[in-house]
Amino acid sequence: MTAPWSLTIAEALTALEHGSLSAVELTRALLQRIEAVDPGIRAYLAVDGDGALAQAAAADARRRGGQARPLEGIPLGIKDVISTRGVTTTCGSRLLANYTPVYDATVITRLRDAGAIMLGKLNCDEFAMGSSTEHSAFAVTRNPWNPERVPGGSSGGSAAAVAAGLALGTLGTDTGGSIRQPAALCGVTGLKPTYGRVSRYGLVAFASSLDQIGPMAWTARDCGLLLAAIAGHDPHDGTSATVATADYAAALVGDVRGLRIGVPREFFVAGMQPAVEAAVRTAIEVLRDAGATVSEVSLPHSRYALPVYYLIAPAEASANLARYDGVRFGVRGAEPGYWAALEATRGTGFGAEVRRRIMLGTYALSAGYYDAYYRRAQQVRTLIRRDYERVFADVDVLAAPTTPSVAFRIGEHQHDPLAMYLEDVCTLPANLAGIPGLVVPCGQHDGLPIGLQLLGRPFDEATLLRVGDAYQRVTDWHAHRPALA
Ligand code: GLN
Numbered sequence: 001m002t003a004p005w006s007l008t009i010a011e012a013l014t015a016l017e018h019g020s021l022s023a024v025e026l027t028r029a030l031l032q033r034i035e036a037v038d039p040g041i042r043a044y045l046a047v048d049g050d051g052a053l054a055q056a057a058a059a060d061a062r063r064r065g066g067q068a069r070p071l072e073g074i075p076l077g078i079k080d081v082i083s084t085r086g087v088t089t090t091c092g093s094r095l096l097a098n099y100t101p102v103y104d105a106t107v108i109t110r111l112r113d114a115g116a117i118m119l120g121k122l123n124c125d126e127f128a129m130g131s132s133t134e135h136s137a138f139a140v141t142r143n144p145w146n147p148e149r150v151p152g153g154s155s156g157g158s159a160a161a162v163a164a165g166l167a168l169g170t171l172g173t174d175t176g177g178s179i180r181q182p183a184a185l186c187g188v189t190g191l192k193p194t195y196g197r198v199s200r201y202g203l204v205a206f207a208s209s210l211d212q213i214g215p216m217a218w219t220a221r222d223c224g225l226l227l228a229a230i231a232g233h234d235p236h237d238g239t240s241a242t243v244a245t246a247d248y249a250a251a252l253v254g255d256v257r258g259l260r261i262g263v264p265r266e267f268f269v270a271g272m273q274p275a276v277e278a279a280v281r282t283a284i285e286v287l288r289d290a291g292a293t294v295s296e297v298s299l300p301h302s303r304y305a306l307p308v309y310y311l312i313a314p315a316e317a318s319a320n321l322a323r324y325d326g327v328r329f330g331v332r333g334a335e336p337g338y339w340a341a342l343e344a345t346r347g348t349g350f351g352a353e354v355r356r357r358i359m360l361g362t363y364a365l366s367a368g369y370y371d372a373y374y375r376r377a378q379q380v381r382t383l384i385r386r387d388y389e390r391v392f393a394d395v396d397v398l399a400a401p402t403t404p405s406v407a408f409r410i411g412e413h414q415h416d417p418l419a420m421y422l423e424d425v426c427t428l429p430a431n432l433a434g435i436p437g438l439v440v441p442c443g444q445h446d447g448l449p450i451g452l453q454l455l456g457r458p459f460d461e462a463t464l465l466r467v468g469d470a471y472q473r474v475t476d477w478h479a480h481r482p483a484l485a
Contacts, residue, residue, distance in 0.1 A: 047119060172216050192212055387433075407448050
């Protein structure tokens with residue numbers, strides 16, 4: 001029999017329904033796997049074994065009583081920027097090392113209400129700022145395909161946990177690519193929903209006009225199951241949309257005939273690894289063979305996405321992170337007096353990358369520079385968004401690379417923030433435009449995964465999932481599992 005930890009969510013649900021597996025057995029298998037394998041991966045920052053087993057027992061009882069909910073008994077891991085009642089939520093920061101929320105984020109409440117089991121909290125770059133998970137204050141997460149390589153970031157723990165069989169699915173967050181880039185580098189499927197599709201109540205804010213929570217798992221089908229549980233309006237989050245959710249499972253018809261796919265030429269950036277481009281182009285041919293029409297399109301303002309993002313995101317971060325003063329939040333500095341204590345809290349609690357972002361953002365917002373930088377960036381952001389409105393009049397989805405290269409070496413970009421930022425060239429535009437993006441594994445190079453990025457119209461996650469699922473019906477990249485020592 002296949003090991004329970006290696007099942008997809010859909011497979012596990014079938015086994016649970018048939019009674020060939022119980023939620024307790026499944027959860028125990030995952031906890032054992034975490035114990036055996038995670039010391040070499042470091043995906044988890046906190047594991048709630050007792051809590052998970054208690055939830056599993058309750059799930060089994062509910063199923064026996066004929067009251068199983070959509071995700072009854074499915075063990076998941078959660079990125080550590082999402083509040084979980086009674087379980088530490090550190091954001092990968094020393095500043096919040098001891099922070100335990102008193103309430104659950106809406107996505108957690110919804111997953112619990114759907115019957116899911118919470119295994120624990122997953123490593124990430126500090127406050128979700130980074131592309132490698134090396135900026136975590138606590139651990140460097142390793143890529144399950146090759147421990148010398150990064151898993152991507154900032155949701156590196158969430159991607160690595162799926163790839164290593166340490167959770168059947170996870171939640172990540174994506175402000176500039178943090179679900180899609182690690183999904184690509186770890187060879188799993190990840191979905192950044194439309195801005196506003198998923199409630200952010202209880203998400204620790206990084207850049208509020210960009211942040212979205214989304215699912216990661218092996219397949220598009222599994223991501224659809226998780227999205228169905230977490231999507232929809234939330235009165236606690238004024239930015240969550242009132243647009244109706246779709247029936248994401250029903251959308252997976254396995255057919256892309258007649259679908260119009262646009263291939264944005266600007267995404268094949270200079271310096272891209274030829275193997276990445278080749279795998280992505282081959283994947284697009286697979287979709288063409290399945291009956292989609294493919295045409296090249298242009299998104300002329302794409303090259304401004306990187307500078308625009310690195311003004312807007314730090315500006316919003318500098319405002320959001322002002323709350324960590326050591327009084328309400330954060331480890332309090334020992335120095336006497338408010339200002340001295342504040343300086344100690346922020347000077348020692350935040351890591352170098354977070355301090356860099358706060359300084360960049362504060363500068364961009366400061367009197368005299370606001371118009372030149374922040375306002376300008378917002379204006380260019382509008383031009384980027386219009387590029388997408390224009391192309392989506394003619395095509396249904398866009399297909400493109402996710403990253404310029406496969407997973408880089410741990411330490412490779414350590415002293416070069418700009419090289420790290422360049423990781424995001426293909427993912428930032430979707431956040432600036434507010435549109436959804438799905439990444440599915442589509443190849444490998446040097447034993448390291450490559451991801452195909454599919455972008456869609458606002459609130460049209462259903463079509464992205466349909467295309468991703470159709471692709472996964474005729475390919476098996478999503479079925480490749482890393483051989484762990
Ligand atoms: N890598 C990008 C950054 O560092 C995106 C991060 C994210 O999406 N959270 O800002």
